[in-house]
Amino acid sequence: MDSARQPAEIGFGLQAFARPPGAPRLPRIARGEGVWLIDTEGNRYLDASSGPVASNLGHGHPRILAAMEAQARKAVFAYPSQFESEANLEFAERLGRLAGPGLDRAFIVSGGSEAVESAIKFARQHAVVIGQGSRWKVIGRQPGYHGNTLGALAVSGDEHAHEIFGPMMRAVPRVPAPLSYRLPPNHTVESHARACAAALEEAILREGPETVLAFIMEPVGGLATGALVAPDSYYEAVRQICTRHGIKLIFDEVMSGAGRTGRFLAADHWPSARPDIAVLAKGLSAGYAPLGAALVSAEMVGTVAAAGGFMHGFTYNAHVMGCAVGAAVLREVEEADLAGNSARMGALLRQRLEALAAHNPLLGDVRGLGLLLAVELVADQNSRQMIPLEKVAPSRVQQIALRHGLALYCRRTSRGAYGDWLMLSPPLTITAEEVGILATRLGAVLDDYANELRSEGVLR
């Protein structure tokens, strides 16, 4: 590759395309080691977000690399309609057991968006098979994110994306997500969450319950809401509303699944609000292979299978190497109790972030569950006033962080209209000492940024 050219010019995908002209070059990755990423100049960056909340096992994990090598020597690809594979059987068995009753069958694909598409198409075909062909609408939340393919984007709540791609998609209703930091006037977190659940039922009644297929939500938010966690009562209310109207509840656990929030599924925190369908990706392969899955019940699969089978598929369904990686990752998640470590290290990181918020004026809120955490950036802690949007604060913080040896990830939903935040979601393998390094470096990054904003007159 011509080293004088920017990856953006060469066309390396969304983040690269989104980089403004003249933005500093990104470090070039040489290798990874645990929570560390090392560039070709030997600089070391602590991976504070697991890339896009994917590298749950850190980098260069010896047992995952060994499993990949062993599988590569046997068979990398065999199409699942022609051959079974040990890798697929082991992965599906482990995944079904960890996800538990009602979510024990997996449709295996190569990423989160494909898994969301598969989940909503499966729900639709199931409805058709059981004589409920009038149901097709999937209600989503605003803000919310479920992927970038047109079907997944249609159910995502991102006004900016809808402005651009809206005409190409079938509009579906969206209801407000129970945001917990900037509340409507005269609301508490609890009362706002109640109102958001009520808005779901109103939307269902307005649309006609017999036309509504599913409600999709992130049980713990990702980038769209900055690790939003709702009050317990919200999950229960949503479950009851869906049950009352015969609507499938889909939890998008692309970010929150596979141990990230301190349980295997975020759904496990709310056993009385169990979803009908769950969608996983990212941490499922910890970034070692493109992998995703839609989890449903054996009963639903049986119903669709008896009617001729799921009319859906991709070349890379149940990809043998992907499944081998997934099986090795799940083995590690279980044997090393990574969900437990996520709960413990998440509590520690949260404490450290709250301590930072006590003396850095830019930190308005700390939230999340386990190691799916976020800090909301503000210009004023008391009024919760946002940093002017044109500052694109998360991107600027991301740039400054590189100078301090910290790799952060940011992506805005709805052009930042709901707030700006940083995800703090390091690999689940992180140690207490590394949590300390992360927090110390983040503190230094935010001090630098606060000084910069002071010099620009944005911060007093």
Ligand SMILES: Cc1ncc(COP(=O)(O)O)c(C=O)c1O
């Ligand atoms: C909650 C959620 N759902 C779906 C997706 C889409 O996954 P992918 O980028 O693997 O297609 C993402 C990606 O960030 C996500 O965070």
